[in-house]
Amino acid sequence: MALIELEGVSKVYRMGDVEVHALREVSFAVEERDFVAVMGSSGSGKSTLMNIIGCLDRPSAGSYHLDGREVSKLDRRELARVRNQTLGFVFQSFNLLSRTSALENVELPLLYGGTPARERHARASEALARVGLADRAHHHSNQMSGGQQQRVAVARALVTRPRLIVADEPTGNLDSRTTVEIMALFQELAATGITVLLVTHEPDVAAYASRVVVMRDGRVRSDTRQAGRRAADDLTAAPPVDEAPHEVSA
C-alpha cells in the first residue's frame, strides 16, 4: 500500500467573486521510501498540493489517504496530531525560532508530542549529530549560516522519526554548494526509509529525486521516474565544510 494516496483531489479558493481552481482532480500516489520532486511554475498548484499532503490544508473535494488513513476530513486538532506524529517539514526560509538554540528548535516537535524532557534532549542531540551539527547544539539560529540553519530544520523534521518529510523549496535561499549538502541529506534520509516529497522549480534540484512530477494549471502534467538520478554523495565525498557564520535574515 502506498504511503500517500490522493484520489480526485480538488482545491478551490474563493477570491471575492472569483473561484480559483488551485487543484483539479489530482490523483497521485507515492510509495514508501520514494524521493519525489514536484515541479511547476508558480500558480501551477504545487504549493497547494504540498499543503494538502503536509496536512496544513484540507482538499475541497476528493480523498487523501496518508499511511492508510483518510485525513482529508480531520479537524484542526487531529491534523496537528498527524503533522506532529507522521510528518516533518522543511521550508525555504528555514522557519527556525529566533533567539532559541538549535537544540531547542529541534526539540520543539517532541515537546508538542509530549516526549519527556530527558528523552527529548537525547533524541534532539542525536538528530543534530545526524545532520553534522552536534557541536552547534547551543548556538542560536541567528548565529548560524543559511546552510547550518537549514540543516537544523532538517534535524527538526526528522527528530520525530516521521514517515514523510515535506520540503518546500528547501534550497531556495541557499548557494549551490550548500544546496548539494542539503540534497545529500535528503537522499540519505530516503535511503534510510523516510519518504521525501520535495517541491522545487529548479530542474537542477529535482534531478536529485528518484521521481519527478510536473504540475501545471492544477493538474499533473508528467510523472517520470529518473533511473539515472544525480547522486549528491559523489560531490560531497569529503565531509561538508562549514561556512563562516554570518547573519542571515530569516
Place this chain on the structure above:
Amino acid sequence: MIPLETFRVALRALLRNKMRSFLTVLGIIIGVGAVIAMVAIGEGAKAQVEASFASMGSNLLIVLPGSTTSGGARGGFGSMPTLTWDDLGAIQREAPAVRYAAVQLRSSAQLMSDDQNWATQVNGTSPDYFRIRNWKADRGRLLLDSDVESSAKVVVLGATVVDKLYGAVDPLGQTVRIKNIPFEVVGVMEKKGQSPTGQDYDDCAFVPQTTFMTKIQGGLQKFISGTIFLGATSTEATARAQQQVSDLLRDRHHLDNGADDDFSIHNLTEMANAREEGTRTLTTLLASIAGVSLLVGGIGIMNIMLVSVTERTREIGVRMAVGATPSNILLQFLVEALTLAVAGGMVGVALGVFTAGRLAAKFGWPTLVRPDIVVISVCFSGMVGVVFGLYPARKASQLDPIDALRYE
C-alpha cells in the same frame, strides 16, 4: 505539552522583551499596590475606631438623667436628676436584655498623697461597673460588694493618678486623702488609654457609691446624681436593652405617649457601628478607585498581547506546522498573559505593603494589611490576565497555519 514547559516558554517570551513586559505590568503593579495600600489605610482606621470603642466597654449603654425646664429655658440632659435608685433596681430586675447595671456618680476632687496632690475625677460606683467596662485591676483589687455595703473608705486609682501621686512608689496600702478624708488605696486599674474623643480614661479614681454619697458629695436620697451604665447581654441585644429600659423608665416616670423622655439612652455599640460604617465607605471608595486602575492595567496587557500575537505570527505558524494544536497555542498565550498579570500582582503587593508602611511611619496613620486582601488582589490580577489575555490568545490559536507561515 507539559504545563511546566508552557510556563517556561511563556517566561522566556516575556523576558525577551523585558522593558515592554515591565511597562505592560506597570498598570497592574500600580493597581494592586493602590488596592493594598488604600485598604490598609481604611482597615487601619477601622481597627482604631473599633479598639477605642472596645476600650469604653462592650455592649455599653449609658442612661443620662433628664432636663429641667425653668422659665422657658430648657436645660440639657443631666441638668436635673430624674433617675432614682428605684429605677436602677427596676432595670436590674425587669430588663432581661440588661446583664449589668451600675451607677457612675462623678465629682472633681483634689487627691493628696503624703507629698503630692492631683485634681482628678472621682467616681462613686459598684463592682458591676468594671464588668460593664471590661476593665481589670493591674495591681491589688477592684471594689467589692462588701465595700459598697459597708461604705468602706477604699479607693482604686487610675494609672495616670498613680503616676502623678506616687511615681515609682507602690501605692497599694497607702493612704490618699480625698476632700481631706483618708482612703486606703486597694487597687490600681490597668491602663486603658484614650476615649474616642481624646479623654484620658486613666485619669480617675473609684470609690464605693455609698462612700461617695456620704463622704464626697452628698446627693438627694431618692435620686441618682449621676449616670447609669448598662451592659447588655450581647452585642445584638443592645438595641433590645435600649428599648426595654426606655419603656420601663417611661412607664415608671408616668410619661404620656406624646411627652418627651426625661432621660436619654446612649448606645455606644450603635455609635461604634456608625463610625465603622463611615470608614467602610471610605475603604470601599478607595478600593474601587484602585480597582479601576487594575482594569486599565488589564487593558494594557490585552493591548500588548495583541501586538505580540501579530509579531509572532510566523512563530505560531512554525509551532503549528510541527504539531502544536490550537489549544497548545491558546494555552501558551494565555499563560503568558497570566504570568504577566500575576507577577505584576505580586510586585504590586510588595509595593502596596511598602507604601502602607511608609504612610504609617510618615503620617502616623494606623494601617493594617489584611492577608485576605493580599490574596484577593493577586487572584484578581490573575483573573484580569486571563480575561484580557483570552481574546489575543484565541486570535493566535485560530490562525491558519499556512497564512501564519507565509506572514512577513
